[in-house]
Amino acid sequence: MRADERARKTALYEQFARVGKALANPARLELLDLLAQGERSVEELAAAAGLRVSNTSAQLRVLAGAGLVASRRDGVRIYYRLADQNVSAFTGRVQDFATSRLADAEQAARSYLGDVAALEPVAPDELVRRLNDGQVLVLDVRPEAEYAAGHIPGAVNVPHDQLAARLAELPGGADIVAYCRGRYCVFAPDAVRQLRARGFSAWPLAGGLPDWRHAGLPVTAQASA
Amino acid sequence: MRADERARKTALYEQFARVGKALANPARLELLDLLAQGERSVEELAAAAGLRVSNTSAQLRVLAGAGLVASRRDGVRIYYRLADQNVSAFTGRVQDFATSRLADAEQAARSYLGDVAALEPVAPDELVRRLNDGQVLVLDVRPEAEYAAGHIPGAVNVPHDQLAARLAELPGGADIVAYCRGRYCVFAPDAVRQLRARGFSAWPLAGGLPDWRHAGLPVTAQASA
């Protein structure tokens, strides 16, 4: 191979590796999952991910360098968002890829989430059917800010950490479908377990809001009733 | 968040990051592209990627640790292969992801491959149609070992570096469709340019052998005629 051809080939693979490098860090992957819920300021992201602000800023710079996130300034704050919706589809694939072929990853997911399959998750299009039939309450158990940034139309927001105290707000008889940040978010499975323990009929939505979005289903940013 | 919950969450994201880490190095990505052509020994991989054997071995260990490759021993040699076909589909996505959103990556691809679109690549199913009509020669311009490991049925193997010397073997009148390792392999585009310069009617196959495989089309490991 000619020297310049080898150099160009290496340069190309170095470019490909930029994407891998961006995904090579757990903190960055967590930030991407948070950003899949909607745009957030650096400070909010730092708090949600348990990182220092300066570290968060540095990781966001890496993500921006790999073309995964974009930002806008609003006054003194800078809001980051995913560069486009394909990013969350892509990171979802990375996660599924990991859990499907690494025993340790599968076990880590199970240890964190419990046995989600045993809760019989409802697929997005199945939820659509049940909504058309009426008689199902959609419960968004994510933090308020994420609900505000976008949620399933008609969903009621009760953040996971307030659920125990606000059970009285929920209609006793209705079927409840709870959703959260996605396939590897613990909020909805936990909520469903809590609800069932209190006698409710509840299921998690398979895939959370990201999979709902990718199925092309509607998302609204209006406030809840 | 409880401390142990945070620990489990971090553990999960660390597992996800293992996949990213495996993809975070250009040499490893090149090895994956080589392995997408078929299994190869460590020594062969090292030669093809321009790496030392000990380095190749170390990188393969990383890939195996991320569940991307598997190996078998045959006598004194150890042959590595992709863990399954999903791996090459996945790395292909990473590469497309990079070139579609990083200007530098797009430019690196163009600098290495030239303007492939201008050569009017033939899609796999279009090639199938043209094969059914007869009158098209399928040319595999990859190294002999890769051809031997698996090729499009009926394809003739003329490795890219022998093409200039073996033009006489090609029928003057026929349409020629040349293929190589994939979307970011330079062999087929270069071969098509050479052939056109000598008066042949030639096109590259879009996506090379990996995309042909992913389309569910047949691959044979028999020797050529």
Added chain:
DNA sequence: AACCTATTCTAATATATTTTGGAATATTGT
């Protein structure tokens, strides 16, 4: 203009990865 706040930048340290050359290991063939 002075002050406040969110974010980025900088420099330093700690940690991880990459690469190399050579020793160790495993298998085959004599």
Added chain:
DNA sequence: ACAATATTCCAAAATATATTAGAATAGGTT
């Protein structure tokens, strides 16, 4: 057993990444 060979293992050096604390910057407010 011994020699030959492919691969892995090991230790060291070079390089890259992650994280922190605090300084610098930019926009907003008083």
